[in-house]
Amino acid sequence: MNEVSPAGEPLIRLRGITKEYTRGGETLRVLENLDLDVARGSFEALMGPSGSGKSTLLNLLAGLDAPTQGTVEVDGKRIDQMSEGKLASWRSNHVGFVFQSYNLLPVLTAVENVELPLLLTPVASSERRKRAETALRVVGLTDRMGHYPRQLSGGQEQRVAIARAIVNDPLLIVADEPTGDLDRASADDILRLLETLNRDLGKTIVIVTHDPAAAERARITHHLDKGKLRA
């Protein structure tokens, strides 16, 4: 599924990352001179207190935001200096996003939501539908394809969102507190699903979480505090 690459070469390599926000003349340094490697096919978690910069870091390695300083390399490609247009197309080909509040489009059915990323590709419409259905089968929602988000439970919505994240067959899945809005049982379902994607489909997964149970499933957990990674 993933391209073969030299053993030991990490999929994601962050070097000297500093991220600052400027608001009304004041500069807030959120990440400071931070290095991070994520191995290919790994399942890693980012933990840390609120405001420590977890989401910021995740956004940087997913190509949603650019660092103030430092380099972001994913699959051998520098993404920190890409133009907005290039980056958007890079994201659509390489990254699947899972959000805390699912972020499905309410006017689309489950299968249509999963199809959404494929609209950006040259895939024919019948093939789009087929791939979306396959992705929904992977997350175990074959019987809910025509349901609208409001007709689904939180856990089911998150499964649809995960199907949407994998429909383009990305290298990397990033999930910002994917179980934050779910009860224990649904959260465990989602975590098991992510584990399966990692183990069986070889997806590299990085999640941000406050949940120790979630972190336990990750192979590596990074602790972020005041803009730095703690060993």
Add this chain to the structure above:
Amino acid sequence: MTFLGLAAKNLGRNKVRTGLTVLGVAVAVLTFLLLRTVVSAWTAGADHAAKDRVVTRHKVTFVMTLPKRYADDVRKAPGVKLSSWANWFGGRDPAHEDEFFATFAVDGKTYFAVVPELVVGEAQMAAFLEDKSGCIVGDMLAKKLGYALGQKVTLESGIYPATETPWTFTVRGIYTATARNVDRVSLMFHWDYLNDALPEARRDEVGWIMSRVEDPTRTADIGAGIDQLFDERDIQTLSQDEHTFLKSFMAGFSAVLTAFDIISVVILAIMTLILGNTIAMGVRERTSEFATMRAIGFLPKHIAVFILSEAVTLGLLGGALGLVIAFPLVEGLLGRWLEENMGAIFPFFRLPLPVVGLAFALSVALGVLASLLPARTAARIKVTEALRRVA
């Protein structure tokens, strides 16, 4: 699912809001159409005026009359092919107090040659010329008031009050018209009949003289030539081509027409603002959805196209609905009523096609205009910040 399908689905999200917006656009388009139709109907007579016709009237005002002998002089003026004259009679049928229609005393032998857009059958024309008290009425007037051939019609006039005998005419002809914008609710009778019955002091006066010229490109010059004939006489004249004449007649209403023009534009401006506000509201509500789409890889231009296509659809639907209401309303109800009851002012009250096209094009164009700002805002959202706000 397709990209435009997604845009369409968003319109169905809040059906009440979409419905009200479409209705709002429709009402604005309808109002615009009505106002514009009034303006164009009002000026239609002037716009369709014969270009080869010169009207000569008293220099001071068309209310004042000219000596009858002027008509003979005009006929001999250089460039004039034919001429005739008429008086405004101001008649009213006491049996139909509320109906207003134009009544003219005309020179029966020449009038219909100078005004060929009024069509009278040969036999009827002969009967009219034969009968000094005969009259000819428009077919729409005949239909409305039930005038039939041979019927006697008695009229009252404030301008020419009847002395011993009332003004009684016999309907000898019913005219139709060659063009839709020609008034078909008028009544014409013999000027001689009027003149002979008047007291000595008011005899041999005509309201205006109408001439057809040989060369329509020289109408203005020929008119000036006519006026020159009377420069040294006790009463001077003003000769204008019919278009200018009608224009000067309507100049009195120009303030109203200008107001209509302005209001029609203001209404569209208000519509644009309301539409813009509705679209902006819809965009604000969907900030996190747009951010999600951007994260997935959609570009700012995709988002902008999205919002523009929604606005265009709203404009199209509203414009179409406005037209769908306007056609039966104007063509069926209002137009017919106005033509029948106020035919002298609105001989042809119909939706002019260019105005219809303009209204439709404007509703779409203004939809685009209204969505430009919201589309720009949505295209420029900072994805990471917009996503934070959801969580």
